[in-house]
Amino acid sequence: MQSRYRFYGLLYLDAATSGGVNLSRGANPVDTYLRCAATCHASFARQGEAFALITNDPNLVRGRLAELGCAPIEVVEIPFRPVVPRNTRFYAAHFKLDVLDAFARGDLGSHVGLVDIDCVLQRPLVLSDALSVYEISEQVYPAHGMDRVRRDLEEVAGIAIEVPRWFGGEFIAGPREQFGLLKTGIDACLPRYVARLDALHHLGDEMVVSAAIHRAMREGLTVDDLGESAQIVRWWSSKTYHRQVSLTDAAACAILHLPSDKSFLADRVGKAADMTQFLRDYETMFRRKRRTLQASRVLDRVLRRPDRLVAEI
Numbered sequence: 001m002q003s004r005y006r007f008y009g010l011l012y013l014d015a016a017t018s019g020g021v022n023l024s025r026g027a028n029p030v031d032t033y034l035r036c037a038a039t040c041h042a043s044f045a046r047q048g049e050a051f052a053l054i055t056n057d058p059n060l061v062r063g064r065l066a067e068l069g070c071a072p073i074e075v076v077e078i079p080f081r082p083v084v085p086r087n088t089r090f091y092a093a094h095f096k097l098d099v100l101d102a103f104a105r106g107d108l109g110s111h112v113g114l115v116d117i118d119c120v121l122q123r124p125l126v127l128s129d130a131l132s133v134y135e136i137s138e139q140v141y142p143a144h145g146m147d148r149v150r151r152d153l154e155e156v157a158g159i160a161i162e163v164p165r166w167f168g169g170e171f172i173a174g175p176r177e178q179f180g181l182l183k184t185g186i187d188a189c190l191p192r193y194v195a196r197l198d199a200l201h202h203l204g205d206e207m208v209v210s211a212a213i214h215r216a217m218r219e220g221l222t223v224d225d226l227g228e229s230a231q232i233v234r235w236w237s238s239k240t241y242h243r244q245v246s247l248t249d250a251a252a253c254a255i256l257h258l259p260s261d262k263s264f265l266a267d268r269v270g271k272a273a274d275m276t277q278f279l280r281d282y283e284t285m286f287r288r289k290r291r292t293l294q295a296s297r298v299l300d301r302v303l304r305r306p307d308r309l310v311a312e313i
Helices: 027-044 058-067 091-106 137-144 148-156 176-195 205-218 247-249 262-266 275-304 308-313
Strands: 004-012 051-054 072-077 111-115 119-122 131-133 171-175 223-226 232-233 256-259
Touching: 004 027, 004 091, 004 256, 027 051, 027 058, 027 262, 051 058, 058 072, 091 111, 091 176, 091 205, 111 176, 131 176, 137 148, 148 176, 148 205, 148 256, 176 205, 232 247, 262 275
Parallel strands: 004 051, 004 111, 051 072, 131 223, 232 256
Antiparallel strands: 111 171, 119 256, 131 171
């Protein structure tokens, strides 16, 4: 049974996508992202959830999806306005702020959610009338330090923050009214963010939205952390600075975000839709990837210390 929510992915096409983020070498960024979107869409459809793809070039997206043999996806165009210089790191990610503006206006529905296209939905979500978010502070602190995160959030938010909370950009959902409160916070934070682009530890929508949430919570915004209820997890098959949950625990979450495995997600198009098989195939890929990484590390140490060849191997 379909819920009252409408979920959206975002694919902003321009020169910013040509470099790709977390893509395998030689991969075509546009095709990879579109195939990821098709896999994401299929996972939502299996759970009876509405999913559409927001873009700035709907004709290209529809045409290329058909050429790639992907199932039809509803494609939506909204107004976009650049808020940072074109050479800013993660330039395209800033257009998520335009999606949040459209959510606040009610243009895309009364209960809406934005999900990264390198996510899959494994089981139905349980969402409240709060703004559903994913706090990843414990994933951010080890890399940058709590004091640095707090200082940057305070600079952007323009308020003192006793306990800094960092929210991942892969998922956010809620009623239009909650997005209206969030937009008020974003509008207050955005000028300070743009003025401090050269000094912040992170650039992108996560910085603006995290700071805005701290401000908006003072004005009545309520948030529900889906990570706390084990409904979402960001899981890396590559090295991290933080300790991850096990793959078994990650596989039990409703939303599984796989930012370092876009090629795997793209390759799922046209394959078995069953999530059990998806997870078996993913575990097989991960174990192979891990063995390759371990072998590479051994080789790197051997090349630096040839006298340790026998001991290492």
